[in-house]
Amino acid sequence: MKNNEKKREFDLSKLKLNELLEVYKEINNFLKYLKENKIDLEEVE
Amino acid sequence: MDNFLQFIKSDIENKKTQITSLPTKTQTNKKKFNASLNSIEEKYNSYRVNVKNYLIAKKKSIKVPEKTASADEIKERVTNLEYIKFLLNPSNTYFEKMGFDSLLYEINNYYIFNFHSLNDIINGFLDKFEVAGIFLSADDFDYTCYVHEYMSSFLDVRRSKSDSYAKVSEIFETIYWSNPELIEHIELNFRKLIRHYEKKFTIYIQTLQKNVMDKNNIKSYSHCLEQLSDAYIDQNIATIEDITDIINLATSNTIEIEQYLPESKTRITAFQSLIPEKIDLSNPKELSRICSTLEKLKNNVEEFDSFISFKAFFKDFKEKYSEVISKENKKDDSKGLSSVFQDIIKKEDELGKLNKKIFASKPESKNDPELKRQKAESVHRAKELYNLYKVYDTEYFKDKVLKVLNISLSVSDLLNLYYSFDYFKKLEIQNLYKITDYDEIRKISKNFDLFALNPRNVVTAGVPIFDETNIPRIIANKYRLNNIDIDEKDLAPENLKSLLSKINIILRSCKIDASPLSVEQIWFMAQVDEIIKEN
Numbered sequence: 001m002k003n004n005e006k007k008r009e010f011d012l013s014k015l016k017l018n019e020l021l022e023v024y025k026e027i028n029n030f031l032k033y034l035k036e037n038k039i040d041l042e043e044v045e
Numbered sequence: 046m047d048n049f050l051q052f053i054k055s056d057i058e059n060k061k062t063q064i065t066s067l068p069t070k071t072q073t074n075k076k077k078f079n080a081s082l083n084s085i086e087e088k089y090n091s092y093r094v095n096v097k098n099y100l101i102a103k104k105k106s107i108k109v110p111e112k113t114a115s116a117d118e119i120k121e122r123v124t125n126l127e128y129i130k131f132l133l134n135p136s137n138t139y140f141e142k143m144g145f146d147s148l149l150y151e152i153n154n155y156y157i158f159n160f161h162s163l164n165d166i167i168n169g170f171l172d173k174f175e176v177a178g179i180f181l182s183a184d185d186f187d188y189t190c191y192v193h194e195y196m197s198s199f200l201d202v203r204r205s206k207s208d209s210y211a212k213v214s215e216i217f218e219t220i221y222w223s224n225p226e227l228i229e230h231i232e233l234n235f236r237k238l239i240r241h242y243e244k245k246f247t248i249y250i251q252t253l254q255k256n257v258m259d260k261n262n263i264k265s266y267s268h269c270l271e272q273l274s275d276a277y278i279d280q281n282i283a284t285i286e287d288i289t290d291i292i293n294l295a296t297s298n299t300i301e302i303e304q305y306l307p308e309s310k311t312r313i314t315a316f317q318s319l320i321p322e323k324i325d326l327s328n329p330k331e332l333s334r335i336c337s338t339l340e341k342l343k344n345n346v347e348e349f350d351s352f353i354s355f356k357a358f359f360k361d362f363k364e365k366y367s368e369v370i371s372k373e374n375k376k377d378d379s380k381g382l383s384s385v386f387q388d389i390i391k392k393e394d395e396l397g398k399l400n401k402k403i404f405a406s407k408p409e410s411k412n413d414p415e416l417k418r419q420k421a422e423s424v425h426r427a428k429e430l431y432n433l434y435k436v437y438d439t440e441y442f443k444d445k446v447l448k449v450l451n452i453s454l455s456v457s458d459l460l461n462l463y464y465s466f467d468y469f470k471k472l473e474i475q476n477l478y479k480i481t482d483y484d485e486i487r488k489i490s491k492n493f494d495l496f497a498l499n500p501r502n503v504v505t506a507g508v509p510i511f512d513e514t515n516i517p518r519i520i521a522n523k524y525r526l527n528n529i530d531i532d533e534k535d536l537a538p539e540n541l542k543s544l545l546s547k548i549n550i551i552l553r554s555c556k557i558d559a560s561p562l563s564v565e566q567i568w569f570m571a572q573v574d575e576i577i578k579e580n
Contacts (some may be wrong), residue, residue, distance in 0.1 A: 012049055012099050017569040020100060026094045030057045030231045034086045039075045
């Protein structure tokens with residue numbers, strides 16, 4: 001299962017140009033989301 | 046899941062759901078929460094790096110056609126021929142060809158523009174004399190005793206090649222209260238010297254002209270114009286926007302490439318507004334004809350836009366000279382120059398005699414009342430001469446105008462006239478647009494020259510100064526005959542920018558369609574460049 005997932009994860013060749021950019025945009029936005037949602041432990045203490 | 050995009054979207058949704066369900070009450074919870082986010086972040090950073098590398102590789106794999114012609118070599122040829130044209134221009138004399146008119150403008154307006162350095166202007170004059178083999182000494186600066194004192198010190202510093210003009214500034218400070226018009230009188234001294242060395246300057250220019258003509262195989266002014274015309278044609282071909290230029294415009298965000306996508310409203314509107322439905326753009330012959338027509342229309346619109354920006358110039362000239370045009374004998378108007386010139390010569394001669402007495406006085410008689418009176422009189426006479434020179438300048442340009450003035454004088458003729466006389470062009474700009482910033486005047490002057498030299502000018506050649514012409518109607522009528530949907534109001538000044546934008550969209554769209562690339566590919570390249578810039 002893991003190998004298939006790995007294969008599918010990086011099979012970008014099937015994507016159209018606008019889809020490739022959309023992938024990047026989604027990843028970027030999610031990384032921003034993760035950064036914004038981390039809890040500041042010092043503040044709480 | 047069929048592809049990575051769907052996988053990512055789904056995975057992100059799942060992860061977000063997981064994250065929101067994680068407990069965060071206790072400190073331990075919070076630490077575990079952050080650890081989970083860090084772990085997801087690590088994975089997604091790795092995705093981002095891989096996707097970004099793929100995007101860059103994909104962009105590189107798109108084959109960009111090479112630039113078809115090198116415009117640099119042709120531009121150099123054009124610049125060289127324009128310089129030869131300037132040198133051979135029959136409308137002006139050694140005075141303009143040496144560049145004295147530009148320096149004169151600067152020194153004449155020194156107080157208005159607050160130049161940082163009067164020294165640069167004076168050195169500019171001296172450099173030009175030296176280039177013609179004339180090395181001026183303190184004795185040459187005898188317009189007044191104050192000019193002599195100032196320039197003696199100046200020349201000492203110049204000869205010593207020192208950077209410090211402190212001594213010269215000190216002298217200026219001491220002289221100023223006796224002679225606030227010192228700079229004006231320095232100007233007059235230079236004018237007199239230029240006139241005195243007219244023969245030498247004329248020979249210098251003639252020699253320069255001959256050398257330049259021999260080196261470039263130019264037989265005459267008209268031969269130069271023919272060569273320049275051919276060079277402009279080559280330049281036009283080399284500089285027509287091609288697919289490489291469009292890609293650069295898109296990747297530098299100068300244009301919004303999204304507007305060129307087939308479904309874009311902007312693109313559809315541009316085509317619908319200018320190209321009649323009956324035109325079959327899928328027919329290559331029709332397409333080529335329409336594009337060629339639109340290139341010409343674009344040139345005409347840009348020319349008209351330049352015309353509008355200098356309309357005040359043409360209107361002012363018309364108002365000044367309409368009466369002269371209607372006179373039977375224009376020669377009466379041209380007598381003024383000779384008369385004021387004779388007056389200048391006579392008064393400078395008288396001033397020279399007075400200065401001889403002043404210069405002959407001994408240093409110990411510095412406080413002698415008669416000497417003080419003579420010095421004050423010399424300053425007074427120099428002031429009178431300064432005003433006389435202002436009249437001379439007006440008559441000088443009027444004389445040049447009268448040589449070409451006729452009822453059918455065109456805008457193109459007038460552009461050429463002002464282009465030939467930098468001093469009067471800048472003066473007109475300063476007065477008409479009421480500008481007191483020198484950089485602003487230089488900018489407008491440069492734009493004026495570009496307009497005057499533009500090889501694509503065709504409209505203004507036929508527009509008379511002394512008659513009303515409806516240029517929008519002339520242009521619109523011409524292109525309606527060529528199957529372009531255009532009317533007068535499209536060419537109203539407030540609509541020109543929008544018209545040019547539509548023409549550019551059509552021309553660029555056609556070029557992209559005719560190229561091996563698609564709009565999507567160019568759009569993709571621009572987006573990837575943005576991503577690279579961000580990180």
